[in-house]
Amino acid sequence: MEAAKAAFAELGVDAAMRDIATRAGVGVGTIYRNYPQRSDLIIAVFRRELDATAAEADHLASEHSPATALRLWAQSLARFVATKRGFAGALHSGDPAYNLLPGQFIGVLAPRVQSILDAGAVSGTIRGDIRAEDLIHALTRLADSHPGDADDRAGRMTTVLLDGVIGAPSAG
Amino acid sequence: MEAAKAAFAELGVDAAMRDIATRAGVGVGTIYRNYPQRSDLIIAVFRRELDATAAEADHLASEHSPATALRLWAQSLARFVATKRGFAGALHSGDPAYNLLPGQFIGVLAPRVQSILDAGAVSGTIRGDIRAEDLIHALTRLADSHPGDADDRAGRMTTVLLDGVIGAPSAG
DNA sequence: CAACTATACGGAACAATGTTCCGCTTGTCA
DNA sequence: TGACAAGCGGAACATTGTTCCGTATAGTTG
Structure with missing residues (x-):
């Protein structure tokens, strides 16, 4: 198998x-x-890497400031997504066959990321009105690129999003 | 037809x-x-609304500051995407059947949005290193929500992204 | 060791869907 | 009125997800 x-x-x-x-x-x-559900197969395949990405959140949090940890982790997540063709698509497809995927994915990652967000909120370096789950959703959406896409558009837009996360709360 | x-x-x-x-x-x-390509059918169906959305960019630009115009227009785009189930998915699918969709879509919208971005860059209210094309891609990705998604996650993440666009350039 | 049983396997069979293609209708023109 | 051209409808084909059943295999029992 x-x-x-x-x-x-x-x-x-x-x-x-x-x-x-x-x-x-x-x-x-x-x-x-x-693997009765297609999600089961996908989860089984990527479990190890997913756990590694989750663990990296903790590791980065222990070595860097929350803001830096978040930026570095976002890059890590982007790498994860970018190397799995179609993964982000499946994650956000809404297809019943991929039912369990979002829950598993978010379930593993969100707590670690939330820790970073909370730490940053306490120290004032990260705005406090962001939920890890939302952020992960957004990051995976932005990280999902296709062969014909402009060079590193995903990376640039991810940076912009993080500027919004790490900068001051919305002015408007 | x-x-x-x-x-x-x-x-x-x-x-x-x-x-x-x-x-x-x-x-x-x-x-x-x-409509030999599926994209042709989609484009035909939404052409009017797409043009209206494009026109609204010009309209908003004439009535508001660049930053405000951009925020309002982003909401307009989000409405457009949200009311067309599967549209964003098709736009970013990479499926050959939807080949022409991204080009048409971006082609119509990007010039108008770029005007707003340029105006904002001149007045210093919008960072100057954003390309309209990238921004539209990002916005349509974030706006694509499914039933079952958290309430207005799309809206919140769009706001955050725009905070990144309108705030100061990346610190890192 | 032989017979029986439960488990799991392989792949045929079924259903849904995108796409192509052909025979026929319909309308036009001489 | 008859021949021809254009456009139409839907059957036919290919692909793919999913289910189901006959069969082989491993394990157990007498």
């Missing part, structure tokens, strides 16, 4: 089930039995 | 071609003959 994961990662999140099955040398039924 | 457009708008951007055809009382072939 781990072989299936590798094949899967290569083809992208919305690879055809038949392809995945063939590459893994199993039948499609076998995949569905182990 | 105009009837097809209405039916189409009701079911969402990724409505099944058969449904659209049935509702319009025509065969699927007829649709494909008039």
Whole structure:
């Protein structure tokens, strides 16, 4: 089954089930039995990296100021998303087959990020009216780029968003 | 054909071609003959509203400061996107069937928005390192919400992004 | 060791959907 | 009135997600 994961990662999140099955040398039924929802398969495939990204939030928080930690972590998240073709699309698709994905994803990441946000709010370096869940949603949306997109548009817009997060609260 | 457009708008951007055809009382072939690419159909359907949104950028620019015009226009764009289920998804899908969509969309809107950005940059109220195209991409990504999403997350994150656009340039 | 059973597997079968293509209708012109 | 052209409708085809069933296999029991 781990072989299936590798094949899967290569083809992208919305690879055809038949392809995945063939590459893994199993039948499609076998995949569905182990991962009834497509989300289950995706979660299984990226669990390790997801946990690593979550852990990095804690690590960065312990080594940097909240504002810096947040910026660095956002880059980390962007890397995660950028290297998984179609992942962000699945995350925000609303497709029932991807039902569990947002919950799992946010569930793992949000608490760590919220810690950073809270610390920054206390020290006044990060505005206090931002929820980690919203921020993660926004970051994953902005980080989702396609081959034809302008060079590092995602990175630039992420920076701008963080300027809004770290700067003063809305003037208007 | 105009009837097809209405039916189409009701079911969402990724409505099944058969449904659209049935509702319009025509065969699927007829649709494909008039709109070889799915993008063509979408563009045709929303052209009027898209132009109106573009025109509103000019209007707002003439009545308000650049910063205020930009904020108001962003809300206008968000309304546009929010009322077209699946539109943002199609816009950023990368699917060949939606090929022409981003170009058309950006092509119509970007020049007007760039005017606002330029005016703001001159008066110092808007940072000067933002490209209209990037901003529109980002706004449409953030505005794309699904049923079940937190209340007005899109609106809040859009506000934050604009705070980044209108506030001081990145400190880091 | 043999028979039986439960488990899991593979892939055929089914359903939905995008897209193409062909036969027919309809309207025009000589 | 007859021939022709254009446009239409929907059948047909291909792809893909998902379910289901016959079968092989491993484990258990006598």
